[in-house]
Amino acid sequence: MSRTESVQGLWARLINRYHVRRAYRESSESSFVFLPEPRMIGRLARGRQICAGKYLFAGSVVEAPDRVIWDIETPDAAFERELHGYVWLDDLAAVGGSETWSRAQDWLQDWIRRFGRGAGPGWSPEVTGRRLIRWINHSAYLLQDGDEQRSKAFGRSLGHQIRFLSNRWQTMPQDLSRLEALTTLVQASLVLAGHQINAEQVIAALAQEIDREIGSDGGISTRNPEELLEVLSLLVWTQSVFTDAERVTPGPVVDAIERIAPALRALRHSDGALARFHGGGRGIEGRLDHALANSGARPTAQPGSAMGFARLSAGRTTLIMDVAPPPTGSLAVGHASTLAFEMTLGRRPLVISCGSGAQFGAGWAKAGRTTALHSALEVDGSPSSVFSAGHQRDTGRDPLVGVPRDVRVRRYSDVSGKGIHASHDGYLQTHGLNHVRAVELVPDGGRLSGDDTLTAASENDIRRFERMRDRMGRSGIPFSIRFHLHPDVTVQAGHTDTAVSLRLGSGEIWVFSFQGTATMLLQPSVYLEKGRLVPRETNQIVLSGRAVAYMTHVQWALERAQDSPAHIRDVGDEEIEISG
Secondary structure, three states: OOHHHHHHHHHHHHHHHHHHHHHHHHOOOOEEOOOOOOOOOOOHHHHHHHHOOEEEEOOEEEEOOOOOHHHOOOOOHHHHHHHHHOOHHHHHHHHOOHHHHHHHHHHHHHHHHHHOOOOOOOOOHHHHHHHHHHHHHOHHHHOOOOOHHHHHHHHHHHHHHHHHHHHHHHHOOOOHHHHHHHHHHHHHHHHEEOOOOOHHHHHHHHHHHHHHHEOOOOOEOOOOHHHHHHHHHHHHHHHHHHHHOOOOOOHHHHHHHHHHHHHHHHOEOOOOOEOOOOOOOOOOOOHHHHHHHHHOOOOOOOOOOEOOEEEEEEOOEEEEEEOOOOOOOOOOOOOOOOOOEEEEEOOEEEEEOOOOOHHHOHHHHHHOOOHHHOOOEEEOOEOOOEEOOOOOOOOOOOOEEEOOOOOEEEEEEEOOEEEEEEEEEEEHHHHOEEEEEEEEEOOOOOEEEEEEEEEOOOHHHHHHHHHHHHHOOOOOEEEEEEEEEOOOOEEEEOOOOOEEEEEOOOOOEEEEEEEEOOEEEEEEEEEOOOOOOOOEEEEEEEEEEEEOOOEEEEEEEEEEOOOOOOOOOOOOOOOOOOOO
């Protein structure tokens, strides 16, 4: 962190502290007009671990089974922000039971006693908005003991936090946290009395934020599918509160839901999980289906590309490919994943992206964003997008400063199947090469054929290509085509050097094969999965070769084996436990 950023951070904390104290003096006790129905879905396994005194926040784990949650020693500021943001209350709700809720009530009252007047690290507008929306949505459980003194303390704290957030949300960055804060204030204006919120003003501000943040195609600028799901969840919760309050939901909220829902359906694999691109994970089990079911939007998928992703679906097979430049800018954490794809068979992922490594530290955060950790083609060991040099080296959030400028995509469908033909120029300036990827899925979903081509087309491209090739002793420019496999896929050696068998957890068998000037290798890989302490080990198929001519061509295929079991026991995995 630079000295300027440090001074700015200190100044922001001082201003926040001033507004916290001012809000405490001016706020009044809030009471519920009605108790909203809780609609937030948490992780059952994580809730059980919290009950056992094992806390995994912001990539760090603390074990303190005999301590109050506010007494644990926090390893860093990110851990503290997540702790005070109260998202873990969703996880406790997933566990349920009187003992769990008694624990949550005690911890909440303890937070009010220790930090309610403005002490501690939980008083930024971002953290306050995240905490408030959980307190409001789980209020029926937090107040179920009927204790009058506790209820009044809860109401006073709500009034204090609402007043603070009302005064400070304008200073927040224009990202998901700002949208979250505004939906919090809108919901508070409907379910709470005894505070000072200009409901029409915050509704208008929310409408403006929706207009700025959500595109006409239902996408968001970060191109993060899991973040888009969070946006939909926030808006669906807001819509439900308007319904419960017997109020008409504002048009911009309804329109945004109508745009987002089809986009998310297009970003969902056949196992119900989201495509894992640009920092997003598969999503909490059940949250996507819950949000879509409660959205009221028509059950249709976005035609063509959704938020820069193209989807093929046939039989039990889905494929989702990144067919747009990655997001840029200081708030985006884009991945160099152009033309990377994921493939799922029923409830079994086969080809994957390694995922976001942010929960495992800065090193993994940056590694997870490279082309090498996606199922894509990489030239000369370089990512298809250029990261800035050490701008945020301590966090792995370095912005992308050079991305493919010309990304083209065409979808088609005929009697032979459905296909995607796409290209990008991410290696044009450095190596004089365009990458073209074509994939086709047969009508029953039993075969995916692919074709990767590197080509130097114009005279300038050819000269640049020749200079790079000559620099390498005319042996050609190295490239690798990677196919990362899900950890539950078992690799079995094939009968030739050009084929390998892949066995899914359901017993289904697929065969990977290729043709062209390349060598097939099986190498270790990683699966960066939220809820675990360390990355999971897995494998990747790598086709390695060298581009010598102006056009280099490799064909490959994934096909269901003839001896694959006819009847597949296709069930989902168990909840992820917090473990290595």
